[in-house]
Structures are given as C-alpha cells and as structure tokens.
Amino acid sequence: MRKSLLIIVGPTAVGKTEISIHIAKKLNGEIISADSMQVYKKMDIGSAKPTERERQNIPHYLMGDIDPRESFSAAQFQEKAKKYIDIILGKNKLPIIVGGTGLYINSLIYKMDFAETEPDWKLRQKLQKEAEIYGSEYLYGKLQELNKEVASRIHPNNVKRVIRAIEVLQSDNKKIKDFKKDLIENKEYNYLMIGLTRDREELYDRINKRVDKLIEKGLIDEVKELMNMGLEEDDISMKGLGYKEIIRYLKGLYDLEEAIRILKRNTRHYAKRQITWFKRYDQIEWFNLTKYISIEDAVADILKCIEGKL
Numbered sequence: 001m002r003k004s005l006l007i008i009v010g011p012t013a014v015g016k017t018e019i020s021i022h023i024a025k026k027l028n029g030e031i032i033s034a035d036s037m038q039v040y041k042k043m044d045i046g047s048a049k050p051t052e053r054e055r056q057n058i059p060h061y062l063m064g065d066i067d068p069r070e071s072f073s074a075a076q077f078q079e080k081a082k083k084y085i086d087i088i089l090g091k092n093k094l095p096i097i098v099g100g101t102g103l104y105i106n107s108l109i110y111k112m113d114f115a116e117t118e119p120d121w122k123l124r125q126k127l128q129k130e131a132e133i134y135g136s137e138y139l140y141g142k143l144q145e146l147n148k149e150v151a152s153r154i155h156p157n158n159v160k161r162v163i164r165a166i167e168v169l170q171s172d173n174k175k176i177k178d179f180k181k182d183l184i185e186n187k188e189y190n191y192l193m194i195g196l197t198r199d200r201e202e203l204y205d206r207i208n209k210r211v212d213k214l215i216e217k218g219l220i221d222e223v224k225e226l227m228n229m230g231l232e233e234d235d236i237s238m239k240g241l242g243y244k245e246i247i248r249y250l251k252g253l254y255d256l257e258e259a260i261r262i263l264k265r266n267t268r269h270y271a272k273r274q275i276t277w278f279k280r281y282d283q284i285e286w287f288n289l290t291k292y293i294s295i296e297d298a299v300a301d302i303l304k305c306i307e308g309k310l
Contacts, residue, residue: 002190003089004310007097009034009105009278010196011271012241013206015289017050019196020098021058022299027096027306030059030088032081034099037240039077040068042229045214045222046242061088068226068237071160078107085189094310102277109191110183120167127163142166152276158239192285192309194302195278199290207267211242211260220246220256241267 006029008020024031033039037047041064049063061084066072081097081104088095097108106112131139140156146169154161198206223246231238233247242263249259278284285305292298 003085003095003188005085005095005097005108005189005191006306006310007034007105007109007191007193008196009098009100009102009193009284011203011274011278012048012100012267013210013271014196014198014203015206015295016098016100016196017048017054018295019289019299019302020096021050021054021056022295023302023306024058024094024096025056026299026303027094028092029094029096030061030091031096031098032061032084032088033063034077034081034097034101034104035063036072036101036104037237038063038099039066039072040064040237041066042226043068043222043237043240043243045217045219046240046246048210048214068231069229069235071236074103074107074112077101077104078112081108100274102274105193106183108189109186109193111186112183120170123167123170124163127166128159131159131163136162139163139166143169146170152273155239155270155273157244160236190310192306193281193283194305195281195284195286197275197286197288199288202290203271204268207271208264211264211267214242215260220250223247223250241270 006023006027008016008023010016020031023029035047037043038049039062040047043049044064050060062077062080065080085095097105099105127139127142136157136159139159139162140151140154143154143162143166144151146166150165150169154165156162197203219242223243226238226243227247227250233239233244238244238247245259245263245266248254249256254262287298287302287305289295289298292301
C-alpha cells in the first residue's frame with residue numbers, strides 16, 4: 001500500500017508557511033520542511049523560519065536540525081525526510097512536505113540514487129582552483145557549455161553544485177537525468193502536489209517587504225553571530241539569500257542600502273527560478289493566492305482539491 005503524502009511548493013514569500021499550517025490543522029497533519037536554509041540551526045531570521053507561535057503547535061521536522069558549519073545535501077534530506085514520513089504515518093497523521101527547494105522535492109517523488117557516480121577528486125580540485133582564480137561565473141560558463149538545461153537548475157554562485165554537475169556530465173558513462181524524460185516516479189508514495197503562486201507584482205512586493213522585515217528583526221546581528229562561529233561566505237550554509245549579501249556589507253564591500261537592494265533583487269531572481277522549476281511538474285495543482293480575498297478562502301479551495309485524493 002502506497003504511503004499518503006501532501007506536498008506544498010511555491011516560490012519564496014508566496015505564503016507557504018501560513019497555508020500549510022492551516023492545512024495541517026484541518027487534516028491532522030505534521031510538517032516536514034523542504035527548505036535548504038531552514039534546516040540549519042541559528043539561521044532563523046534570514047531563512048524566515050516560522051516561530052513557535054506561528055507554528056500553532058503543529059510539529060515541524062527538519063527545521064533547525066543541522067549545525068551551519070556542516071554541509072547538508074539532497075541525499076541527506078531524502079534519508080531524513082523518509083524517516084520522518086514514517087514516524088508521522090505511525091501516528092496516523094498526514095505528512096506534509098512544505099518548501100521551495102526543488103531538488104529536495106525530487107528526492108522524494110522520483111527514484112534518485114545519489115551514490116551512483118563515484119567522486120572524481122582530481123577533477124574537483126582542479127575545478128575548485130579554477131573557481132578561486134577566475135571566479136564562480138567562469139566555472140558556471142563551463143557548465144553552460146556542457147549542458148544549458150542542467151545549468152539553469154543551479155545558481156551560478158553555488159560552486160559546489162556547479163562542480164558536481166560538471167563532474168557528472170564529464171564522466172564516461174553517467175549523465176544528469178533529464179527532468180521530463182529520464183526521471184522515474186517513486187511509487188512508494190501516493191502524493192498530491194499543491195503549487196502556490198501569486199501575480200508577479202504582488203509576489204515581488206511581498207519579497208521586498210519581507211527583506212525589510214528581516215533587517216528590522218535583526219538579520220545583521222544573526223549574520224554577525226554566525227561569523228563569530230567561524231562561518232564565512234564560502235560555507236554552504238552561508239550561500240543562502242540574506243547571508244552572503246550581509247557578509248559583504250559587514251566586510252565593507254558595500255553599504256547597507258546597497259546590500260538591501262541586492263538582496264531584494266537576488267530574492268526576486270530566485271523566486272523566478274523556483275517558479276520555472278515547479279512549472280515543470282505536470283502533476284501539480286496550482287492556486288494563485290492573489291485571486292482570493294482571504295487565506296481561509298484559499299484553504300477551502302485547496303481542501304476541496306485534496307478531498308478524496310489522499
């Protein structure tokens with residue numbers, strides 16, 4: 001018997017947290033975060049992690065579990081998320097996966113063997129040195145030459161993922177799977193995927209206001225604390241939106257006004273890439289929150305869509 005699973009995805013600042021908590025309360029569910037930044041401890045403000053009050057007594061998993069000095073991969077997410085899904089089902093509750101990290105979602109709904117390509121350490125060292133000498137954009141250009149579609153899924157500044165993609169693409173007998181053609185659906189789960197969106201102007205306005213709110217809540221002090229722990233821009237956890245921009249401000253590379261402008265711009269660009277990623281899913285049920293007068297109305301329609309499917 002396939003395990004029931006609800007998945008709620010969408011771009012940053014669209015309102016996934018609020019909607020998912022409403023849904024969890026209605027369906028006796030518990031939430032597993034599929035957010036690559038919220039998984040880290042001490043990264044509460046920049047990742048827009050919901051507070052205990054905002055969670056309304058709904059258990060949240062994979063939120064603040066990992067030390068930011070450690071790396072965390074999609075393979076680790078897959079392993080931990082599957083464990084938590086079974087724990088939630090064991091309570092006779094509905095597991096609800098909520099987040100905007102597309103690769104994490106893929107790791108659950110498709111058969112993905114993260115250990116299938118042996119690491120090429122010499123190539124990794126060579127590419128890392130090239131990134132240090134010529135910059136991340138140079139390395140990203142190499143990836144684009146190899147496979148533009150694969151490159152479109154990865155941020156140019158995520159050197160580790162760019163290197164890994166080049167490594168896989170250059171191996172003799174392996175390739176990165178095509179999103180549509182090669183990925184095989186994981187039959188372990190009976191899942192329904194809900195996609196949340198808003199009209200672009202409204203979404204971008206919400207992003208800009210969120211950035212202002214993060215600064216007001218103390219994002220700069222949060223980044224200072226992380227840097228005092230020894231974390232720098234090169235650490236995977238610090239490559240997230242809000243962290244690398246504030247680090248550069250704290251290092252005097254630009255003033256706070258410029259840091260905020262760049263953060264707002266980068267976040268809007270990230271939201272656009274998220275939307276592009278999720279639009280590839282044929283099975284997704286989309287809800288444009290701009291069209292609803294209230295969150296309650298949107299939740300009511302989403303519940304109608306879910307009814308009888310899980």
